[in-house]
Amino acid sequence: MISSVHTEDKRFPLGAGAGSDAIHRDPVYSYAITNLVDDSGITGTGFAFTLGEGNELVCQAAKYYADQLLGEDIEEVMRNFGERFNRFSNEQQFRWLGPHKGVVHLALASVTNACYDLWAKKRGLPLWQLLIELNAEEIVNTLDLSYLEDELTRQQAVDLLAANKATQxxxxxxxxxxxxxxxxxxxxxxxxxxxxxxxxxxxxxxxxxxxxxxxxxxxxxxxxxxxxxxxxxxxxxxxxxxxxxxxxxxxxxxxxxxxxxxxxxxxxxxxxxxxxxxxxxxxxxxxxxxxxxxxxxxxxxxxxxxxxxxxxxxxxxxxxxxxxxxxxxxxxxxxxxxxxxxxxxxxxxxxxxxxxxxxxxxxxxxxxxxxxxxxxxxxxxxxxxxxxxxxxxxxxxxxxxxxxxxxx
The missing domain is CATH 3.20.20.120 (Enolase-like C-terminal domain)
Structure with missing residues (x-):
C-alpha cells in the first residue's frame, strides 16, 4: 500500500536561447514532482511541467490530492481510476480554481502520472507494455469520459479499443x-x-x-x-x-x-x-x-x-x-x-x-x-x-x- 507521499519543486535553467519561443523568451524548465512511496519500497514518480514561477503552487495542490491516496493499494486505485480522476478533478473547492485547468489540473497530472508509474513498477513492466496488456474494459475503467458522451460513450470507447486491440x-x-x-x-x-x-x-x-x-x-x-x-x-x-x-x-x-x-x-x-x-x-x-x-x-x-x-x-x-x-x-x-x-x-x-x-x-x-x-x-x-x-x-x-x- 502507499505509505508516504511527497512533492518536489525542481527547476532547471537552460543554456542561452534554449527553449525560447515568441511568448516564453527565458524559460526555466521545471517539474512539479509527486512521489508515491509503496510499503514494498517502490516509488512511483510523476510530474507536471511548468516554466518556473508558480511551480511551488502546483506542488502544494499535488500534495492535497496525493495525501488522499495514503494507505491504499495501487492495484485497487487503478482498478477503477476513472472514478477517482472524476472525483479529484471535481473536488468542490479546487474546482472553483479550474475547472479542469490551471494549477489544480497540473497538480492532478502530477499525481495521476505517479499512480501510473507506481502501477507499472509494481507489475515489473514498462508503462507501454502494461497498457497494451490491459483489455479494453480495463483501459476504459481508468478513464473519465464525462462531457465526451455526445461523441464518445463508454461503450463506444470499449468497442473502439477492442476492435483495434484485436490487430495489435x-x-x-x-x-x-x-x-x-x-x-x-x-x-x-x-x-x-x-x-x-x-x-x-x-x-x-x-x-x-x-x-x-x-x-x-x-x-x-x-x-x-x-x-x-x-x-x-x-x-x-x-x-x-x-x-x-x-x-x-x-x-x-x-x-x-x-x-x-x-x-x-x-x-x-x-x-x-x-x-x-x-x-x-x-x-x-x-x-x-x-x-x-x-x-x-x-x-x-x-x-x-x-x-x-x-x-x-x-x-x-x-x-x-x-x-x-x-x-x-x-x-x-x-x-x-x-x-x-x-x-x-x-x-x-x-x-x-x-x-x-x-x-x-x-x-x-x-x-x-x-x-x-x-x-x-x-x-x-x-x-x-x-x-x-x-x-x-x-x-x-x-x-x-x-x-x-x-x-x-
Missing amino acids: NERLSITEKGYPGYDTSVGWFNYDDEKVRENCKKALANGFTAMKLKVGSADPERDIRRAHMVREVAGNDIKIMLDANQQWTLPQALDICARLKSMNPYWIEEPTHPDDVLAHQTLANAIAPIKLALGEHVPNRVIFKNYLQTNSAGFIQVDAVRVGGVSEFIAVSLLCRKFNIPVVPHVGDMGQLHQHLVLFNHIAMGHEALFLEYIPHLRDKFIHPAVVEGGVYKTPQQPGSSCDIKPF
Whole structure:
C-alpha cells in the first residue's frame, strides 16, 4: 500500500536561447514532482511541467490530492481510476480554481502520472507494455469520459479499443524498430540564423527527417526569411513544422500563414490564442491544405473535443503533463482515433513519458506512428533518459514510465 507521499519543486535553467519561443523568451524548465512511496519500497514518480514561477503552487495542490491516496493499494486505485480522476478533478473547492485547468489540473497530472508509474513498477513492466496488456474494459475503467458522451460513450470507447486491440500484434514491430522522432531544438526563437543553420545540418546528420522552427517575430519578415532558410538547408524531402506559440491575432495569422505557405510547412502550430476554437477553424479553412497543430496549451478533453468537432486541427498535440495526466491523455487519444486525427504529443518533458504513450497509441489503438518531438536539454537529469539514435526513439525496457529524476 502507499505509505508516504511527497512533492518536489525542481527547476532547471537552460543554456542561452534554449527553449525560447515568441511568448516564453527565458524559460526555466521545471517539474512539479509527486512521489508515491509503496510499503514494498517502490516509488512511483510523476510530474507536471511548468516554466518556473508558480511551480511551488502546483506542488502544494499535488500534495492535497496525493495525501488522499495514503494507505491504499495501487492495484485497487487503478482498478477503477476513472472514478477517482472524476472525483479529484471535481473536488468542490479546487474546482472553483479550474475547472479542469490551471494549477489544480497540473497538480492532478502530477499525481495521476505517479499512480501510473507506481502501477507499472509494481507489475515489473514498462508503462507501454502494461497498457497494451490491459483489455479494453480495463483501459476504459481508468478513464473519465464525462462531457465526451455526445461523441464518445463508454461503450463506444470499449468497442473502439477492442476492435483495434484485436490487430495489435501486427503493430508490435514498432518496439523493435523504434518510434520516429523529430528535432525541435534546431530553431529556438532566440537562436541567430547561423546557429539555426548549423542545428539543421546537425539534425540531418543525426538521422532526423523532420524538424521545427519557432516563429512569431514582431517583424513577420524575419519569420518568412528564416522559414525559407530552413527549407533551403533541409531540402524538399524533410518535414518542417512552424510554431508560433500563440503569438498572432487571427488577422495576423491569416496574413502571415498565407505568406508562409510557399515554403511548404508540414504544419503551423499554435498560431493564435489556444482557447479560440473558432479562430482556428477560420484559419484552418483559409490555409488548407496546410494543416494546424495544437494542444500544448489545451488543458482538458472538452476543449480538444471542440477542436475535433469543428475540424480545426490536423494534428492534436495533447500533453500528459498539461492535461490531467496519462488518464486524460488516453481519453483524448481515443477521441482522436474516432475522428481519425493523428496524435503528436507536445513534449515539454523531453519525451520521457510520451515515448510510452505513443507506443500504446500505435499498438493498441491503431494510431499512425508519425513521430514524437525530441528535446534533449534535460537528458542528463533522468535516471533512465529517453534514448534517440538515428532520429528514432529506442523502446524503453525498464519498469515504469521513465520519469525518475536523479538526486541532486
